[in-house]
Structures are given as structure tokens and as C-alpha cells.
Amino acid sequence: MSNDLYLKKNFPEEPGVYVMKDSNGNILYVGKAKSLKKRLASYFQKNIPDRVSFLMSRVEDIEYVATDTETEALLLEYNFIKKYKPRYNIHFRDDKKYPYIKITNEDFPRIIVSRKIEEDGAYYFGPYSDVGSARRMLALARNIFKLRSCKKMNKIPCLNFYIKRCTAPCTNPNSKEDYNNRVNELLMFFENRGEELISKLTSEMSAYSNDQEYEKALGIRDKIDAIRKSMEQQKIFLDTPINKDIIGFYDKESICICVVMVRGGVLTGTKNYPIDEALFEKEDTLSSFLKQHYREEFLPNKIILPFDIPDRKEIQFFLSEGKSDLILTPAISPREKEEVLLATKNAELYLSSKKKSPLEGLMMSLGLEDLPRRIEGYDISNIGPEIKVGSQVTFIDGKPSKENYRIYKVKTVSGQDDISSLREVLSRRFKHQESLPDLILIDGGKGHLNTALSVLESFGLEIPTVALAKQEEDLYLEDDINPDMDTDSKNLLIKIRDEAHRFAIKNLRNMKRKASVRSPLDDIIGLGPKRKAKLIERFGTIENLKKAKIEEIDEVIKNHSLSEGIYNFLRTLK
Structure with a gap:
């Protein structure tokens, strides 16, 4: 995109949202700015990062909506990203909601x-990072406090009683009074009032023991032991019960944001968000995450950031909807900095454990x-309308298998027609259906892909097939384009596509070189290379051979009918 567009648009100084579009009107990126004029001017500077330059090379138009305040701009940006899902914006939202532990509002709560x-009068605790963590906590609570889980109360005890x-x-x-007493104990347990609960139970245990009700005293002792054990297993992050999230940001080989969730002073789990590629600086990436993640998820009292961001105060106001009960702050105290380091280390470990091989990435991305x-x-390559080849390269377990490379001379297609040439090459390859591939990659676009599929x-074959176009590296599937794919997997496809092109060009050049030294004698049916060499050795040049009599030619060939055919063929040459 040229600077003419920036000058022509005359962007205002007000805050607002800008929308970048390509030549087809597709939305590529949505951004927010305190000053539209200053922010958009930064995209037209000379020394912008390569990743931003790549985005701008595709932008053909920029539209904007000015707003009265930056908070309005934040809300509008969030709604645009949610609605249009622009290709170059980072998307963090999960399809699933976080799970909670629920204590129902019933006579005998479940x-x-x-x-x-x-809003049903129930108690909710969490959220937990995944349903597995929530179910483990649920099982622990049921074992200790013996609350029911059945949807309908029958008059016959179920298996859980036995x-x-x-x-x-x-x-x-x-037994409602005793049951509600256990519900209250459970609430104390989830509210991180474990020591208070143990003190209460210890007093009850002593009272039963003094009354010589030893069986009840032993039951409470077992409950106290179970509570102490669970408290030791749960990591206590804070001296005071508080809901807070600690954000870790790892951005070495790849990028991952880790959210460490602390509820009531207890670590309830972590959630990691890997990012394949980010166009802008880490501050922009973190801002995008905060706006998307916390707009619809549980909002804790405090969010500790790994580093400060320019629009922190605006985002805090935006997320809390003007209320003052949210603290959004970078790590300040030594303890907070230590917690951020722990979250960042967790993000690094997550990436290490989840790193897929390129083949695994292809399997997931292509379904x-x-x-x-x-x-x-x-790949199909040609030199002029006459010399055309199709190349087949084979990669096994992600590596080239050159013994399985093939080259096909296109025989039935006249002129430069890549689609028809591809049809011929693939028809010859799959006619015998030997050593069928798990995936076919075509160098080309949608038309090439449709030809391969037809x-x-x-041949009655169902083999996953994709096409990878040059320049924009667009990947075409039968019913999709550019599916989400990690960089290593995409690079493997590019490597295979480029290797097919290289192999085709190499063989094309060999054919051209052979054609440049071609002799008219090559067109004589029945004349092999040895007899041809003897003729050249005897007569020296084609001109001398044209002057020779049949008898002289036959002295070399020693086959009268072939000698006669050579003599007559030479008469046709100009």
C-alpha cells in the first residue's frame, strides 16, 4: 500500500477503530487507537517490522469509526473482532466455558x-482450569462431607450410601439439621477457611469423646485428617483469601500466555494459550488477550501482568465496566514477580509438552x-508449447525419498495447458494404484485442486488432496482455504511444493539441452545409437552423408532396407 492512501484519507485525531481490508474487501485486521491519525501514520513509516510490512502489502483500503472516548473504541474493537474474526487479529476464545463447583439451593443441597x-441462589466456586480438576475436587468434597449427588431423591438409598x-x-x-451443618462445613472448606473449620471440628470431636461417643469422635477425626491432607496438596498462594489471576508470557521460540488462577487464596489451575504468530509487539498481544479473555470469562479481583502495557488503565475501566473493584497491575512486589516467573515457566513447559511434529500438525489441521x-x-513445468513435464516427488516421514521420484513427459497435450497436463500426469500415476500416498500436494490453486480430485x-480413489499456490502461499482444501496450521507444518508443505518444482525444472533443462544437440538421424525409425555413431564417424557431417550413395551407406549399416530408408530420409532434408 502506498502513502497516497494515508494522505488521501486524512484520518482524524480522535480515538476510534480502524479496519484494514484487502482488494476483495475482506477484513484483514481491526485495531484501536487513542489517535487514529498518529496510530495509522505508524504503519506508513519506512522501518516497520517485516511482519507488519507483510500485512500492509495486502492492505488496499482502511476504514475507520471515530469515537468520543477510548473506552468506546475498546468496546467497538472487541465487537468487530468477535463478529468478523479478521485473519491477522489474534483470537483467544475457547469454545467451552470454564467449569465451576456448584452447591445447589435445595432442602438437601447437591x-x-x-x-x-x-441466579438461582446456589453457591458457585471456581472457575477451574478444566473439567478434570473440577471433578477431582468434587470427588474429594463428596468423600469428606458426604453430600448427595443424585438428581432426584428416592426413598431407597443408592450406591453412594453403601x-x-x-x-x-x-x-x-x-436429618436436615445435620445435613445443613455439613453443607456449612463444605462452604468453609471452599472459602479457604480450613483452619477455622478444623478448629470447629476439633471442639466437636472433644465433646463427643467426653460424652464417650467414641464412634462419632473417630468419624470427625478422619474428617479432620482428610481436610489437612487436602490443604497440604493444594498450593496456597496468598495469606488472605482473594480471587486473582497471574499472567505468564513466554515468547522465545513461540508465544504462549499462561493464566494461573487463584480462587479464595487457593490455586485452582492453569490455562495456556499458545499463539502461532503475532504481528505486533508483546504489549499489543497481551492487550488483545486481556480484552478478549476477560470480557466474557470470570473477572477476578486482581490481575497481575508480566509487564506493563500502555493502555492498562483504559482496559481496566473497560473490563470492570467503570467499577473500581478490579486491580490490573504489573508485578510489583518480590512475591508477585516470583508468581509471574512461575506462570511464565508454566507457559514454556506447556509449549515443550505440546510441540507437535509437522506431520501431526498436518493431520490435525487438515482433519x-x-x-x-x-x-x-x-508440479507441471514447460519451456514453450512443445517441451512439458510433470514431476512427482515423494516424502516419507517428512523426508525426501528420491528413489520414489518420478518425471512424466507430457504426451497428449498441445500448447501450454497446465490443467490438462496435470490431468494426464495424475491419470498415468494412479492408473496402477501402487504405493498410494496418504496426502497429495499440488503446486497450484483451486482449479488445479479440482482437476486432481476429479x-x-x-479411479475410485479417496486420497486427501490439497493445493498450495505460490506468492501468497494460500492453501486450498476441497471445502476450505488456509486452515489454521502451525508454522512447521506449513513449511513442510512449502518444502515439498518447492522440491517438486525444482525437480521438474531440473529435468526440463536436461530435455532442453538434449534437444539443442539433437541430430536429424534421431528421427529415423530403426537407426540405433551405435549405427548412428558409425555413420557420423565415416562421413563426418550430415551434409557429407546426404551426398553418399545407398551402397556407401550400406557398407556401414549392412542392412539394405534400412540403408535405403536412410538414403530416402536424407533426400527430404533441406
């Missing part, structure tokens, strides 16, 4: 896992049933 928070996970209030409605261990790449269909 303890369950829920992904919804409703395995001592419930006291079966369904068979004894008069393949199996690992594409054998991939075949095809050839496979004609």
Missing part, C-alpha cells in the same frame, strides 16, 4: 459440576484420520 452461573459417600437424607428427612507418512507433491474420483 454438589455438582456446572459450566453455567445462574460406599460411604452420602448419608442418604432421602431415607431420613429429619486427516491418519498420520500423512507418505506425501506426494506434483482424476482421483475417476
